Amino acid sequence: MQIVILFCKLRISFCGSSSRRGSHCTLLLAEAITRTDEPSARPSSFTLAFGRRPAETLIRWKEKYGDTFTLRMAGQFFVVLNDIATARKLFQDDNVTGRDEYSLIRTENGPIPPGAGLVMSNHELWKTHRRFALSTLRDLGMGKNWLEDTIIAEVEALCQVLRETQRKPFNPKVKLTNSVSNVICALIFGQRFELDDPRFTRLTAMIAEDIASSSEEVLVKTLPFLMRFPNGRRSMIIRGRRNRESLIAFMREMIAGAEGSKDHYDVQDYLHAYQRERETGAKMADKATFDDIQLVASMLDLFGAGTETTSTTLLWAFLLILESPDVQRKIQDEIDNNVGREKLLSNSDRGRKVSSPMPSNLIPIGGRVNHEEVTVDGYTIPKNTSIILNLFSVHRDPRYWKNPEQFDPTRFLDKNKKLIKPEGFAPFSVGKRACLGEALAKMELFLFAANLLRCFTLELPPGKTISHQDYVSGVVHAPFPFELIFIPQI
Numbered sequence: 001m002q003i004v005i006l007f008c009k010l011r012i013s014f015c016g017s018s019s020r021r022g023s024h025c026t027l028l029l030a031e032a033i034t035r036t037d038e039p040s041a042r043p044s045s046f047t048l049a050f051g052r053r054p055a056e057t058l059i060r061w062k063e064k065y066g067d068t069f070t071l072r073m074a075g076q077f078f079v080v081l082n083d084i085a086t087a088r089k090l091f092q093d094d095n096v097t098g099r100d101e102y103s104l105i106r107t108e109n110g111p112i113p114p115g116a117g118l119v120m121s122n123h124e125l126w127k128t129h130r131r132f133a134l135s136t137l138r139d140l141g142m143g144k145n146w147l148e149d150t151i152i153a154e155v156e157a158l159c160q161v162l163r164e165t166q167r168k169p170f171n172p173k174v175k176l177t178n179s180v181s182n183v184i185c186a187l188i189f190g191q192r193f194e195l196d197d198p199r200f201t202r203l204t205a206m207i208a209e210d211i212a213s214s215s216e217e218v219l220v221k222t223l224p225f226l227m228r229f230p231n232g233r234r235s236m237i238i239r240g241r242r243n244r245e246s247l248i249a250f251m252r253e254m255i256a257g258a259e260g261s262k263d264h265y266d267v268q269d270y271l272h273a274y275q276r277e278r279e280t281g282a283k284m285a286d287k288a289t290f291d292d293i294q295l296v297a298s299m300l301d302l303f304g305a306g307t308e309t310t311s312t313t314l315l316w317a318f319l320l321i322l323e324s325p326d327v328q329r330k331i332q333d334e335i336d337n338n339v340g341r342e343k344l345l346s347n348s349d350r351g352r353k354v355s356s357p358m359p360s361n362l363i364p365i366g367g368r369v370n371h372e373e374v375t376v377d378g379y380t381i382p383k384n385t386s387i388i389l390n391l392f393s394v395h396r397d398p399r400y401w402k403n404p405e406q407f408d409p410t411r412f413l414d415k416n417k418k419l420i421k422p423e424g425f426a427p428f429s430v431g432k433r434a435c436l437g438e439a440l441a442k443m444e445l446f447l448f449a450a451n452l453l454r455c456f457t458l459e460l461p462p463g464k465t466i467s468h469q470d471y472v473s474g475v476v477h478a479p480f481p482f483e484l485i486f487i488p489q490i
């Protein structure tokens with residue numbers, strides 16, 4: 001078997017095949033060849049070409065091939081973007097809002113079709129349901145007290161659990177994830193779960209496993225024989241599919257519960273808003289697409305995207321604070337000087353009085369497909385090309401960041417200590433398909449991080465060290481498991 005990676009640095013024409021090469025095209029060829037007579041050199045995973053940390057590999061290639069290059073992997077071409085300025089221009093184009101079939105986690109013969117839901121849908125289905133989700137989430141929560149109250153109630157429940165750890169080393173991941181997940185559960189189907197509820201804990205853990213197994217699903221599309229004999233990857237995929245079934249069953253239970261109540265017109269959550277829309281078509285023109293499958297898939301997407309992302313970002317914040325105790329002191333001083341410890345910090349304290357640290361490299365790589373040929377910065381990208389935005393590279397780009405490796409929240413403040421948004425900052429990606437939950441996530445991140453640091457000082461257990469270099473790279477970058485001590489301050 002031979003897998004070839006092909007890089008083309010090009011002007012004017014995209015080197016999709018040799019017959020289309022233009023005279024302006026400089027071709028650089030790098031081959032990752034796996035020889036059948038060298039078993040150890042065979043691809044052990046889809047990440048063969050990328051290594052264990054694809055985003056880091058892409059940075060190395062950027063240094064060699066420039067900001068924009070193409071690569072061919074397993075017969076498919078990808079355009080890789082490393083400069084956020086190019087991505088901002090390109091991703092604003094209506095024709096660059098597609099998702100790549102190749103990277104779909106859901107399999108053709110699974111219970112949910114690959115292109116259903118919010119994250120992986122395309123064309124009109126995506127447009128309608130993204131608009132519906134955005135406007136429903138806005139109606140439900142943004143700027144409304146109940147959402148802030150819901151988040152603060154979760155923070156308080158979490159603080160109680162952390163107090164009960166009695167200064168003993170504790171890994172907060174599970175409780176933090178459940179707490180954050182309760183916020184999106186309140187928005188989607190109006191329910192919360194106890195932080196130690198075993199079934200809920202299993203379900204939120206499944207989201208992480210689901211995300212982790214997604215690259216394996218992509219791998220078996222390329223190498224289907226991997227499913228024909230027992231091996232680690234096959235087990236992971238089988239477990240991932242079983243988890244997906246359980247998550248779907250959970251969503252169906254929530255839907256059935258709501259149907260029992262038959263009060264679509266009174267209840268304020270995404271599920272009931274969807275059922276109302278399905279009956280009335282009041283918001284969207286094509287209510288025919290508001291079917292059961294699309295509902296389950298959208299709820300799954302919101303549940304997954306709203307849980308793992310925000311909770312892992314908070315874990316990164318803990319880790320970085322443990323690495324830089326001076327940053328923790330500064331944040332706590334800011335709280336003391338502007339709000340005091342007695343009062344819970346609310347959304348109105350955000351930015352104005354207290355800034356929160358914002359780790360930026362959660363989702364390292366974003367993907368789009370262009371539905372039509374497009375041109376950007378002199379590059380023409382043929383229709384239906386997979387376009388990868390390397391956000392990891394953007395957030396380390398020396399053109400935008402001084403000492404990018406250093407955790408320094410003050411880089412988000414101007415001379416007058418007002419919050420600024422640096423040009424190279426795009427953790428939620430950019431353009432028409434950027435994160436749908438950005439406003440919610442920012443509100444959650446502030447309320448969780450600021451109130452936790454109001455209540456506790458974070459310390460490493462004696463003799464332990466920690467490093468932001470220790471992380472698992474998948475769809476999401478997640479730090480290795482770690483314990484810390486929560487020292488109550490109030």
Ligand code: HEM
Pocket residue numbers: 118119120130184301302305306307309310313362363366367427428429430433434435436437438440441
């Ligand atoms: C720190 C937290 C979060 C980060 C860093 C984050 C980041 C991202 C990124 C990078 C994308 C890909 C955008 C693209 O393709 O260009 C995305 C998509 C998405 N996010 Fe988030 N996200 C976060 C929280 C949330 C939350 C709380 C929700 C729940 C409402 C959410 C819902 C979504 C959805 C539905 C999409 C797909 C949008 C589409 O395809 O149109 N995210 N997010």
